[in-house]
Structure formats: C-alpha cells, structure tokens
Amino acid sequence: MKVIEVRNLHFRYPRSRTPALSGVSLSVDRGEMIGILGPSGSGKSTFLLTLNGIIPHSIRGEFSGEVVLRNPLTGEEFKTSKTPVSKLSTIVGLVFQNPESQLFNMTVEDEVAFALENMGLPRDEIEERVExxxxxVGLSNKRDEFPPNLSGGEKQRLAIASVLAMKPPVIAMDEPTSQLDPMGKRDVERVILKLRREGITVVIVEHDSRFLFKNADRLIVFDGGRILLQGTPREVGARVDELVDLGIKVPMSLLLSHRLGLSPVFSPEDFPSRVSL
Ligand SMILES: Nc1ncnc2c1ncn2[C@@H]1O[C@H](COP(=O)(O)OP(=O)(O)OP(=O)(O)O)[C@@H](O)[C@H]1O
Ligand SMILES: [Mg+2]
Known part of the structure; x- marks a missing residue:
C-alpha cells in the first residue's frame, strides 16, 4: 500500500527566482526505508517539508502538483494542500537536523509526553507510550534528565522518541546524524533500524550515503530540485561516478568495486571517502 504519493510537485519560495522543487513525482510504500541524497541546495529539506504540509501551509510560496498521504491503518487519504498540519503530522512525523529546535521541556519524560498531552490522550495511554x-530509542534510564544536559546523540534520540510516541506510520528525518560524533551517529542509526523493524516507514535525508547504501530499500537522488536517479542501492550504486560528481559521499567499497569493474559491494568496513582513484 502506498503511504505517500507525490505527483508532479513544484515549489518556489517567495522572492526566489528558481524553483526549489520541479516536477517531483514519487511514491512510498508502507514499511519502506527511503534514502534521499543530493548536493546542498538540491531541494531535499524542502521536499521533506512538503510531506507533512509545512509547505504550503506554514511556508507559503508557489505550490503546484499534489502530495497525498494515506493512513495505512484506516485507508483514509489526505491531500496535504487541503488538510491541516496537525492532522498530517499524525501520519508523517518530521525530525529535524538540529534536535535543540525541537526540545523545550524540563525533563526527558515531559518532552515525550508533551505532544501526547496536546492530543488529549488519557494519562495511562500517555505513560505507556512514553515508556x-x-x-x-534507549533512553529509559534518562527519563528525569534535563534535555539540554544530554549528549548530541541522546538529544537526537529524544527528538525521535517525541515523534515516535505519536505513532505516525511514517517518520521523515532531515540529516539526523550529520551533527553527531561517531558514537552518537551509530546509536541514532541503530534506532533508525529499530524503527523500521517496528514496521514504520522511514524517509531519511543524509549527505553521507554510507548508512543508506547499506540499509535503505530505495535511494532517491535529488539535483536542482528534480529527481535525478532513483532505484535500489545496487541500481543507484551502478551510477557511482555521477554521485561522486555531485559531491555525495559514497561507500569506499562501492567506489572500489565500480572502478574494478565488479558488481557493487557494500562492506561493513566502509570508511569515509571522497577519494578519486
Ligand atoms: N526559506 C527559504 N527561502 C528561500 N529560499 C529557500 C529557503 N529554503 C531553501 N531555499 C532554497 O531552496 C533550494 C533548496 O533548498 P533546500 O534547503 O531544500 O536544499 P537541501 O537539499 O536540503 O540542501 P542542504 O543539503 O544544504 O540541506 C535552495 O536553492 C535554497 O537556497
Ligand atoms: Mg537540507
């Protein structure tokens, strides 16, 4: 079942000459993990903002085409341009790049409970969901902590928990690990894999493609507001030269196997690479 259908989407920010998105069409199946790659300014964040209606409701501009969300539990369909963000965000939960912008409560527990209280859920249901x-996200032992005292990775996991507690069938994340140290990054990546095992559809934007090449079901490459490539990691991996030309970090093993004329290989020992061989 398709949970997201994007049809011929165009968006131009006010006072901007060039469109941020041009003719983007894409659908996402229930349970898929989608990786979105692309150079800076290619429209990745803008695209995520269209998924829960922040565009066009809160950020206005020239918007055409459509984004339709489908609740996989009820089959109900919502056209984002005609549905309030409060409703859309029960289907697509967004986690932003900078977790601080999403945290403003006194304790970890209150942070996760906050949106649930606003949804008017009963107390015991809130407690169950918070737990x-x-x-x-592996923060049960930090429930009484003051969120600003958490490490970067913990803050990001807390931001994920706050979204997760609303039980959206889809979670979209904008560069969730880009500001983290290697340990924080690894912990957040583990949580992302766990979300997927929970049956959640996950859409992730990252500059560094290594995690996505290894784990995503499908990769979408944006360039200049358009979808340049999409397919399985293997299919997209076959176009590694184009990815490198766009400045996308690719797994070293992929680069090597391509240069050696072998079929794409993704090894767990991949290390950072922008190296040309
Ligand atoms: N609020 C805004 N007002 C005007 N133009 C914007 C705004 N936000 C983004 N843009 C422009 O829209 C285009 C797409 O930007 P977007 O932030 O979606 O790219 P991105 O792929 O997420 O880049 P990055 O990898 O740097 O995060 C860029 O040309 C950018 O300058
Ligand atoms: Mg961005």
Missing part, C-alpha cells in the same frame, strides 16, 4: 518510545 515504549523511550525504550525504543
């Missing part, structure tokens, strides 16, 4: 979400 579950903190468990998934």
């Amino acid at each position: 579950w979400a903190l468990g998934v």
Whole structure:
C-alpha cells in the first residue's frame, strides 16, 4: 500500500527566482526505508517539508502538483494542500537536523509526553507510550534528565522518541546524524533500524550515503530540485561516478568495486571517502 504519493510537485519560495522543487513525482510504500541524497541546495529539506504540509501551509510560496498521504491503518487519504498540519503530522512525523529546535521541556519524560498531552490522550495511554518510545530509542534510564544536559546523540534520540510516541506510520528525518560524533551517529542509526523493524516507514535525508547504501530499500537522488536517479542501492550504486560528481559521499567499497569493474559491494568496513582513484 502506498503511504505517500507525490505527483508532479513544484515549489518556489517567495522572492526566489528558481524553483526549489520541479516536477517531483514519487511514491512510498508502507514499511519502506527511503534514502534521499543530493548536493546542498538540491531541494531535499524542502521536499521533506512538503510531506507533512509545512509547505504550503506554514511556508507559503508557489505550490503546484499534489502530495497525498494515506493512513495505512484506516485507508483514509489526505491531500496535504487541503488538510491541516496537525492532522498530517499524525501520519508523517518530521525530525529535524538540529534536535535543540525541537526540545523545550524540563525533563526527558515531559518532552515525550508533551505532544501526547496536546492530543488529549488519557494519562495511562500517555505513560505507556512514553515508556515504549523511550525504550525504543534507549533512553529509559534518562527519563528525569534535563534535555539540554544530554549528549548530541541522546538529544537526537529524544527528538525521535517525541515523534515516535505519536505513532505516525511514517517518520521523515532531515540529516539526523550529520551533527553527531561517531558514537552518537551509530546509536541514532541503530534506532533508525529499530524503527523500521517496528514496521514504520522511514524517509531519511543524509549527505553521507554510507548508512543508506547499506540499509535503505530505495535511494532517491535529488539535483536542482528534480529527481535525478532513483532505484535500489545496487541500481543507484551502478551510477557511482555521477554521485561522486555531485559531491555525495559514497561507500569506499562501492567506489572500489565500480572502478574494478565488479558488481557493487557494500562492506561493513566502509570508511569515509571522497577519494578519486
Ligand atoms: N526559506 C527559504 N527561502 C528561500 N529560499 C529557500 C529557503 N529554503 C531553501 N531555499 C532554497 O531552496 C533550494 C533548496 O533548498 P533546500 O534547503 O531544500 O536544499 P537541501 O537539499 O536540503 O540542501 P542542504 O543539503 O544544504 O540541506 C535552495 O536553492 C535554497 O537556497
Ligand atoms: Mg537540507
């Protein structure tokens, strides 16, 4: 079942000459993990903002085409341009690049409970969800902490828990690990894999493609507001030269196997690479 359908989407920010998105069409199946890659300014963040209606409701501009979300549990369809963000965000939860912008409560527990209280859920349901979400992200032992005292990776996991607790069928993340140290990054990546095992559809934007090449079901490459390439990691990996030309970090093993004329190989020992051989 398709949970997201994007049809011929165009968007131009006010006072901007060039469109940020041009003719983007894409659908996402329930349970898929989608990786979005592309150079800076290619429209990745803008695209995510169209998924829960922040564009066009809160950020206005020239918008055409359509984005339709489908609740996989009820089959109900929502056209984002005609549905309030409060409703859309129960289907697509967004996690931003900078977790600080999403954290403003006194304790970890309150942070996760906050949106649930606003949804008017009963107390015991809130407690159950808070416990579950903190468990998934591995922060159960930090529930009484003051969020600003957490490490970068913990803050990001807390931001994920706050979104997860609302039980959206889709979670979209904008560069969730780009500001983290290697340990924080690894912990967040583990959480992302866990979300997928929970049956959640995950859409992730990252500059560094190594995690996505290894784990995503499908990769979408944006360039200049358009989809340049899409396919399985293997299919997209076959176009590694184009990715390198765009400045996208690719797994070293992929680069090597391509240069040696072998079929794409993704090894767990991949190390950072922008190296040309
Ligand atoms: N609020 C805004 N107002 C005007 N133009 C904007 C705004 N936000 C983004 N843009 C422009 O829209 C285009 C796409 O930007 P976007 O932030 O979606 O790219 P991105 O792929 O997420 O880049 P990055 O990898 O640097 O995060 C760029 O040309 C950018 O300058
Ligand atoms: Mg961005």
